[in-house]
Amino acid sequence: MRCVKCGQKAVINMRAHKLALCKDHFLEWIPAQTERFIEKYRMFSLQERVLVAVSGGKDSLSLWDILLRLGYQADGLYICLGIDGGFGYSDQSQHLTEKFAAERNVVLHVVNVANEYGETIPQLAGRTQRGYDKTCSVCGMTKRHIMNRVASQGDYQVLVTGHNLDDEAATLFGNTLNWLPGYLVRQAPVLEADQPGLVRKAKPLCRIYERDMAAYVLLRGIEYIYDECPYAAGSNSIFYKELLNRLETERPGAKLAFYLSFLQAKADGLFAPRADLKLENIHSCPTCGQPTTAPGECAFCRMLAQARDR
Amino acid sequence: MRCVKCGQKAVINMRAHKLALCKDHFLEWIPAQTERFIEKYRMFSLQERVLVAVSGGKDSLSLWDILLRLGYQADGLYICLGIDGGFGYSDQSQHLTEKFAAERNVVLHVVNVANEYGETIPQLAGRTQRGYDKTCSVCGMTKRHIMNRVASQGDYQVLVTGHNLDDEAATLFGNTLNWLPGYLVRQAPVLEADQPGLVRKAKPLCRIYERDMAAYVLLRGIEYIYDECPYAAGSNSIFYKELLNRLETERPGAKLAFYLSFLQAKADGLFAPRADLKLENIHSCPTCGQPTTAPGECAFCRMLAQARDR
Numbered sequence: 001m002r003c004v005k006c007g008q009k010a011v012i013n014m015r016a017h018k019l020a021l022c023k024d025h026f027l028e029w030i031p032a033q034t035e036r037f038i039e040k041y042r043m044f045s046l047q048e049r050v051l052v053a054v055s056g057g058k059d060s061l062s063l064w065d066i067l068l069r070l071g072y073q074a075d076g077l078y079i080c081l082g083i084d085g086g087f088g089y090s091d092q093s094q095h096l097t098e099k100f101a102a103e104r105n106v107v108l109h110v111v112n113v114a115n116e117y118g119e120t121i122p123q124l125a126g127r128t129q130r131g132y133d134k135t136c137s138v139c140g141m142t143k144r145h146i147m148n149r150v151a152s153q154g155d156y157q158v159l160v161t162g163h164n165l166d167d168e169a170a171t172l173f174g175n176t177l178n179w180l181p182g183y184l185v186r187q188a189p190v191l192e193a194d195q196p197g198l199v200r201k202a203k204p205l206c207r208i209y210e211r212d213m214a215a216y217v218l219l220r221g222i223e224y225i226y227d228e229c230p231y232a233a234g235s236n237s238i239f240y241k242e243l244l245n246r247l248e249t250e251r252p253g254a255k256l257a258f259y260l261s262f263l264q265a266k267a268d269g270l271f272a273p274r275a276d277l278k279l280e281n282i283h284s285c286p287t288c289g290q291p292t293t294a295p296g297e298c299a300f301c302r303m304l305a306q307a308r309d310r
Numbered sequence: 311m312r313c314v315k316c317g318q319k320a321v322i323n324m325r326a327h328k329l330a331l332c333k334d335h336f337l338e339w340i341p342a343q344t345e346r347f348i349e350k351y352r353m354f355s356l357q358e359r360v361l362v363a364v365s366g367g368k369d370s371l372s373l374w375d376i377l378l379r380l381g382y383q384a385d386g387l388y389i390c391l392g393i394d395g396g397f398g399y400s401d402q403s404q405h406l407t408e409k410f411a412a413e414r415n416v417v418l419h420v421v422n423v424a425n426e427y428g429e430t431i432p433q434l435a436g437r438t439q440r441g442y443d444k445t446c447s448v449c450g451m452t453k454r455h456i457m458n459r460v461a462s463q464g465d466y467q468v469l470v471t472g473h474n475l476d477d478e479a480a481t482l483f484g485n486t487l488n489w490l491p492g493y494l495v496r497q498a499p500v501l502e503a504d505q506p507g508l509v510r511k512a513k514p515l516c517r518i519y520e521r522d523m524a525a526y527v528l529l530r531g532i533e534y535i536y537d538e539c540p541y542a543a544g545s546n547s548i549f550y551k552e553l554l555n556r557l558e559t560e561r562p563g564a565k566l567a568f569y570l571s572f573l574q575a576k577a578d579g580l581f582a583p584r585a586d587l588k589l590e591n592i593h594s595c596p597t598c599g600q601p602t603t604a605p606g607e608c609a610f611c612r613m614l615a616q617a618r619d620r
Contacts, residue, residue: 176486177557177564179571181580239560243553247487250549254487261489270491272582 012215015252023219030216031066034204041189043202048157050074051199053147054100054108056093056225058217059162061100063205065222067160068104074160075107076100077150079143082113082120085230093225100222109154111146117304127307135231138303145300148290151199163203166210169255170240172262177240185271188263195282197291207256210241322525325562333529340526341376344514351499353512358467360384361509363457364410364418366403366535368527369472371410373515375532377470378414384470385417386410387460389453392423392430395540403535410532419464421456427614437617445541448613455610458600461509473513476520479565480550482572487550495581498573505592507601517566520551 001010003022010020021029037043044050050067054060054076067074078097083089094110101108114120119127121142125135151159163171168187175183189207193200205213217224232238248255282291285298292298297305311320313332320330331339347353354360360377364370364386377384388407393399404420411418424430429437431452435445461469473481478497485493499517503510515523527534542548558565592601595608602608607615 177568177571179568179575179580181575181578184580243557246553246556258487258489261487265489265491268491269582270489270494272579 011219012212014209014212016209016248016256017253026215027219030062030208030212031069033208034063034066035070037189037207038202038204041202043160043190043204044072044158044200046071046073048073049155051109051147051151051154051156051159052076053143053159053161054078054097055162056095056097057162058222058224059164059167059205059210059213061097061162061222061224062213062217062220063160063162064100064106065220066216067204068106075109075154075156077109077111077147079146080110080112080114081139081142083122083229083231085227087227087230089225089227089230096223096225109150111150113142113146116146117142119307124303124307128303129306136235139231141300141303145288145290145298148197148199149288152197156199158200158202160202160204162205164205164208164210164213165256165259166241166244167237168203168206169244169259170237172259173240173244174236181271181274185266185274188266195291197284197289207259209255321529322522324519324522326519326558326566327563336525337529340372340518340522341379343518344373344376345380347499347517348512348514351512353470353500353514354382354468354510356381356383358383359465361419361457361461361464361466361469362386363453363469363471364388364407365472366405366407367472368532368534369474369477369515369520369523371407371472371532371534372523372527372530373470373472374410374416375530377514378416385419385464385466387419387421387457389456390420390422390424391449391452393432393539393541395537397537397540399535399537399540406533406535419460421460423452423456426456427452429617434613434617438613439616446545449541451610451613455598455600455608458507458509459598462507466509468510468512470512470514472515474515474518474520474523475566475569476551476554477547478513478516479554479569480547482569483550483554484546491581491584495576495584498576505601507594507599517569519565 001013001020002008003010003025004020005025006022008022011023012026013020019029050072052060052064052067052074054064056078064074064076076097078094080094081090084091098108098110113124117124121139122135124142125138128134128138147159150156172184172187175187190202191200228238244255244258281293283293283295284290285292285296285301287297287301290298290300311323311330312318313320313335314330315335316332318332321333322336323330360382362370362374362377362384364374366388374384374386386407388404390404391400394401408418408420423434427434431449432445434452435448438444438448457469460466482494482497485497500512501510538548554565554568591603593603593605594600595602595606595611597607597611600608600610
């Protein structure tokens, strides 16, 4: 297999794109694609300040690397969740993220959940009444809260995450399996800051296959944490990814077509406008000040209070 | 495992319903469920004349059996497609359908495609320019044309087909994988005759698992053609059914939840109304008189003309 651009030996053959590339052309292609999607979906400009949520995994570190290579003003945010899993998951991922930032001399904000709120994510989850998959639910809510807080306090115009195509397709698949209208209508490459106190969110890698991101991180020689979060084992999203991988193996490009045809159908007006997403329904949490959809404390502050009471 | 109704030995355990039943109670339960769905989705009443499209397979023969047991005025329609596949697929299925009708002394209409249009389905498909999966595409179009013609000429108020939950879930899955708005908006347990010349269509088995229909046909001792149509091998729908079966194995009830949550979201107004489905866009085919969405001959008549010219 030869690189279609220069005829040198290809390091990757992307069946969905019918494209084989050598190392150098692949390492150019990924940022070029990312830039195309940043512009196409109007995610952010070179003049805006970008906060990258970095977990220490391959996608978020690669995204940060790509944005820096493309010349964007991208700082990092690492949130220490206090998850050990028998192999120091959080410690390792923090170390790798700090090493990445130090080597490039870029700004990294670090928020430690235990220092800030008195307990780690597993401890908080153990004390609250959120149901099934409760650790992941508490963790997701906490991260969203902290990311939005740091982004708005730091005057960042946009918060970006490393969600890749496989992540987005698995999320879409889950939302479709249960036809969850509120989630279907809101899933997008970019979420405008349409509520006071919210920062715009964007996913620049949303059209790039996970496999291609794995190739990128290896070929760039970026050190990242290989292990998944220990709480992710058996999760719906991993199960959905497996099903979608079976589909992709039989029908190369099917995962991308699933996601893109969804975006197209939505842009063409498939979904009816929803009254429940109107701004007048947004309130400000009396405790933390962040926006919330119901009057009174936001879900995050209620969770913290519940954990303290136990 | 015991029957939850009488404590006798159960013949089936339906995990999605958390319901184990003995033979007698299962053979009562399936028609009772079918009747519930006929009423819930307002498919037809005991006063209306029903035409059942019968292929000789387990679902359509069982549906006819169920409707007769429930006291509906149900006649049959068998369409001989002229498919051999090395084992006389069409001959065998016609024989079994005629035997079923004769044993019960009920009306069966038989339409032979080769007698009516000069050529069998494989011959027609071999001469036309419809693309990939062309035999199935020509066959589907031909069956829809004949079913609607026989139903309207025979003054039937409704045409019913034996599509089960697995069929509907696979169709929905395919339409969702490619986000086909026109198909998503129209998929339903009942399609009203909202266009002049069209007969109402209904799928009374749309909420019953394929596995349960297989148990029904066996326990009722109905002879049916076991083999799939030879052209179905490798089809998208069979592949989608396999994927959905993997999902169902891990998450009993997931297939039903997928279909039902879709119907619910649609009823709740998820989809925007579509201008292109309006009645003013419907024309009458100058050759056959059936309704068509574009001016001029309908797709079926154009296909026949194309086949004749070659």
